[in-house]
Amino acid sequence: MTSKRLPFDQAEYDRRLLMTRMAMALAGLDALFVSDPANMQWLTGYDAWTFNHHQGAIILQDADPIWWGRQQDTQGAMHTVWMPEGCVIGYESDLVSSMERHPIEDLARHISGLGVQNLGIEMDSQHFSAKGFSVLLQVLPDVGFADATGMMNLQRAIKSAPEIEFMRIAAAISDKVMEGVMKHADVGMAKNQLVALAYRDAMQGVDDAWGDYPAMPPMLPSGSDPAAGLLTWSGSPLVAGEDMTFAFSGCYRRYHAPLCRTIFLGEVSDEKRRAEAALIESLDAGISAATAGSKVSDVVKALAGPLGHGDDIGNGFGGLIGVAYPPSMEDDVISLNADSEAVLEPNMTFHVCPTLSVSGANVGIGQSIRISEDGAAEVFGGVSPIFATK
Amino acid sequence: MTSKRLPFDQAEYDRRLLMTRMAMALAGLDALFVSDPANMQWLTGYDAWTFNHHQGAIILQDADPIWWGRQQDTQGAMHTVWMPEGCVIGYESDLVSSMERHPIEDLARHISGLGVQNLGIEMDSQHFSAKGFSVLLQVLPDVGFADATGMMNLQRAIKSAPEIEFMRIAAAISDKVMEGVMKHADVGMAKNQLVALAYRDAMQGVDDAWGDYPAMPPMLPSGSDPAAGLLTWSGSPLVAGEDMTFAFSGCYRRYHAPLCRTIFLGEVSDEKRRAEAALIESLDAGISAATAGSKVSDVVKALAGPLGHGDDIGNGFGGLIGVAYPPSMEDDVISLNADSEAVLEPNMTFHVCPTLSVSGANVGIGQSIRISEDGAAEVFGGVSPIFATK
Numbered sequence: 001m002t003s004k005r006l007p008f009d010q011a012e013y014d015r016r017l018l019m020t021r022m023a024m025a026l027a028g029l030d031a032l033f034v035s036d037p038a039n040m041q042w043l044t045g046y047d048a049w050t051f052n053h054h055q056g057a058i059i060l061q062d063a064d065p066i067w068w069g070r071q072q073d074t075q076g077a078m079h080t081v082w083m084p085e086g087c088v089i090g091y092e093s094d095l096v097s098s099m100e101r102h103p104i105e106d107l108a109r110h111i112s113g114l115g116v117q118n119l120g121i122e123m124d125s126q127h128f129s130a131k132g133f134s135v136l137l138q139v140l141p142d143v144g145f146a147d148a149t150g151m152m153n154l155q156r157a158i159k160s161a162p163e164i165e166f167m168r169i170a171a172a173i174s175d176k177v178m179e180g181v182m183k184h185a186d187v188g189m190a191k192n193q194l195v196a197l198a199y200r201d202a203m204q205g206v207d208d209a210w211g212d213y214p215a216m217p218p219m220l221p222s223g224s225d226p227a228a229g230l231l232t233w234s235g236s237p238l239v240a241g242e243d244m245t246f247a248f249s250g251c252y253r254r255y256h257a258p259l260c261r262t263i264f265l266g267e268v269s270d271e272k273r274r275a276e277a278a279l280i281e282s283l284d285a286g287i288s289a290a291t292a293g294s295k296v297s298d299v300v301k302a303l304a305g306p307l308g309h310g311d312d313i314g315n316g317f318g319g320l321i322g323v324a325y326p327p328s329m330e331d332d333v334i335s336l337n338a339d340s341e342a343v344l345e346p347n348m349t350f351h352v353c354p355t356l357s358v359s360g361a362n363v364g365i366g367q368s369i370r371i372s373e374d375g376a377a378e379v380f381g382g383v384s385p386i387f388a389t390k
Numbered sequence: 391m392t393s394k395r396l397p398f399d400q401a402e403y404d405r406r407l408l409m410t411r412m413a414m415a416l417a418g419l420d421a422l423f424v425s426d427p428a429n430m431q432w433l434t435g436y437d438a439w440t441f442n443h444h445q446g447a448i449i450l451q452d453a454d455p456i457w458w459g460r461q462q463d464t465q466g467a468m469h470t471v472w473m474p475e476g477c478v479i480g481y482e483s484d485l486v487s488s489m490e491r492h493p494i495e496d497l498a499r500h501i502s503g504l505g506v507q508n509l510g511i512e513m514d515s516q517h518f519s520a521k522g523f524s525v526l527l528q529v530l531p532d533v534g535f536a537d538a539t540g541m542m543n544l545q546r547a548i549k550s551a552p553e554i555e556f557m558r559i560a561a562a563i564s565d566k567v568m569e570g571v572m573k574h575a576d577v578g579m580a581k582n583q584l585v586a587l588a589y590r591d592a593m594q595g596v597d598d599a600w601g602d603y604p605a606m607p608p609m610l611p612s613g614s615d616p617a618a619g620l621l622t623w624s625g626s627p628l629v630a631g632e633d634m635t636f637a638f639s640g641c642y643r644r645y646h647a648p649l650c651r652t653i654f655l656g657e658v659s660d661e662k663r664r665a666e667a668a669l670i671e672s673l674d675a676g677i678s679a680a681t682a683g684s685k686v687s688d689v690v691k692a693l694a695g696p697l698g699h700g701d702d703i704g705n706g707f708g709g710l711i712g713v714a715y716p717p718s719m720e721d722d723v724i725s726l727n728a729d730s731e732a733v734l735e736p737n738m739t740f741h742v743c744p745t746l747s748v749s750g751a752n753v754g755i756g757q758s759i760r761i762s763e764d765g766a767a768e769v770f771g772g773v774s775p776i777f778a779t780k
Contacts, residue, residue: 005624047622048621049717072619072706073620076620093704093706094729096705123520125519129514129516129519130513130520131514132520133520134513134523147521190600191600192593192601192602193594195601199590203583203585203589204583205582210580212622219439230463231438231469232603234600235598235599235600315483315484327442335487
């Protein structure tokens with residue numbers, strides 16, 4: 001018997017499987033192939049850096065889920081999934097880089113043996129390729145296929161009590177990293193040196209809680225760079241007058257709680273102070289409006305109010321958070337967009353991050369929150385919203 | 391005019407484009423859509439953490455490449471690509487999370503406007519979804535499609551002189567990280583604390599060279615874990631008798647040079663010493679055999695010889711390295727497998743990593759190398775092959 005290292009008890013996994021099966025039944029699916037590694041981890045416990053290969057979990061209505069992946073990863077699967085060893089199936093290593101055969105042929109054989117009629121596939125997941133789908137279509141001409149992108153991500157939206165505990169720990173790690181950044185960032189410091197400190201603090205974790213790799217590296221645009229906010233760092237130094245916006249998430253057992261603050265570098269103009277005040281007011285308003293039963297669009301309206309955007313509110317105020325693997329931190333089944341009709345439910349968790357453009361540079365503030373049973377949302381972590389000035 | 395931050399001069403990008411166009415012509419393609427972020431960076435210079443969204447480069451025979459991605463990422467594109475601003479095309483943000491429309495509809499419109507007849511697609515790339523392909527097929531019924539997976543990865547296999555310089559810097563970062571690990575790893579130390587040191591050292595970089603995020607986090611299996619080598623770390627401490635194998639790559643401007651060593655913890659049995667000697671002999675034999683003109687299968691035979699595997703050599707001796715983005719460190723168009731007929735050419739670069747199982751635990755040694763114009767391969771970096779003992 002392999003020693004297991006599961007983060008949750010069996011009741012939690014049973015609950016998740018039940019929810020997934022209900023969603024499958026509603027969609028008329030007797031089987032679902034889950035390739036998104038966050039969905040796979042949430043449902044089975046599987047946690048390993050193997051998602052650059054064809055792999056996934058086959059979810060059935062009347063039998064345990066099946067882990068399917070490379071033969072050499074089956075040991076890792078047995079360490080991390082809750083299902084018995086018989087539910088772990090590996091495909092031979094010579095399929096991995098074969099020019100003649102494809103790993104999905106092996107998957108198709110298993111699915112065929114299970115007598116599946118209607119199979120859900122995460123068609124728009126990064127982790128299920130166009131080639132893989134064409135192989136499935138060819139080998140399984142009698143199976144019906146349905147696009148199940150986002151089906152499991154929606155099941156994951158509402159967090160259980162133990163999941164929320166993990167997110168509070170992730171938030172404590174985010175706080176520690178941000179406090180270090182606020183302390184050490186300074187004019188003349190090279191950005192990669194700040195990233196080095198952030199990673200060190202994040203991996204060390206807090207108290208007994210060890211840090212895990214985040215689904216995204218830190219983002220720390222400054223000056224004219226913020227307009228290109230998803231460029232990663234370089235060795236160039238922080239410059240007086242070119243404020244830096246630092247966004248990062250601590251990670252605990254794959255759960256995230258992102259945090260974002262601008263750090264003013266050098267003299268702070270009145271215009272910048274007004275932007276800071278507006279962003280803090282925006283975040284407060286958004287948190288107050290984020291009550292169970294509210295529509296996402298109303299939360300976005302509350303966030304946008306203090307920012308003076310007028311009618312053109314725009315998108316990009318944040319999104320759903322929880323389990324994540326690179327490259328995606330947020331789950332885009334529910335995003336904080338002006339036209340979203342999604343309704344907030346207790347224990348949904350979001351990263352809320354209003355931003356403003358000041359003289360061509362972006363400033364921003366971001367906080368992770370939990371929708372409460374009643375009243376305003378719970379804010380994860382406790383870093384001051386006031387921007388540090390260096 | 392946007393300030394550019396390109397790592398190479400225009401002649402280097404011109405050479406890459408020419409090679410790509412020749413490969414396209416051989417395959418009868420008048421256009422190629424490149425979605426693999428490593429291929430996209432190599433060809434256009436684009437470098438940003440946006441590869442969780444639909445994006446890519448359209449390569450044509452008779453016009454500059456076109457960067458295509460989200461509207462909000464176009465600023466980042468203009469900062470990083472060598473093409474003029476007119477070659478950067480963004481799709482509107484409300485396509486990103488739309489339920490009714492798909493970003494690839496926008497791509498299809500542009501491709502249609504270009505009069506493309508035969509379009510190559512990276513069908514088995516993580517970064518081109520099954521859904522995206524089905525949209526292309528639907529919107530462009532008159533275009534011919536061909537699977538171009540690996541076409542550009544093969545063009546990238548042989549490195550130029552400036553690329554090799556970058557890999558030497560990446561190797562210096564790998565060395566620094568490994569020396570820190572060899573110094574600080576000890577019985578009782580929690581694995582995440584070791585990871586914290588490794589990330590700090592890697593991001594700090596060496597001399598004037600700043601560290602970038604690696605395509606894979608460190609892997610540090612120990613004890614019975616090595617059988618599950620791609621499980622990431624936890625907070626559990628290193629244990630006497632449970633040797634740790636640490637694998638990591640420094641990264642400089644997206645170029646990698648992985649390094650792997652076992653660290654003996656506690657008493658070292660004769661069996662373990664014999665394994666260490668066999669691995670060092672294997673690595674030496676592999677490096678000597680890795681001459682220009684040799685077949686990969688012969689290098690693998692040389693690597694396997696001292697390991698006593700008999701006829702069942704197996705795979706997993708390493709692979710092609712260079713530009714990489716998460717989640718893949720190695721480029722599997724050429725892997726060090728026993729049945730590979732690929733022929734080594736000067737300036738191909740590989741991670742060579744023989745491993746052995748000793749009493750159920752894996753030990754390994756890995757080094758990044760460059761195939762020389764004549765004679766044995768150049769070894770990147772200079773960390774001793776002798777295993778540290780703690």
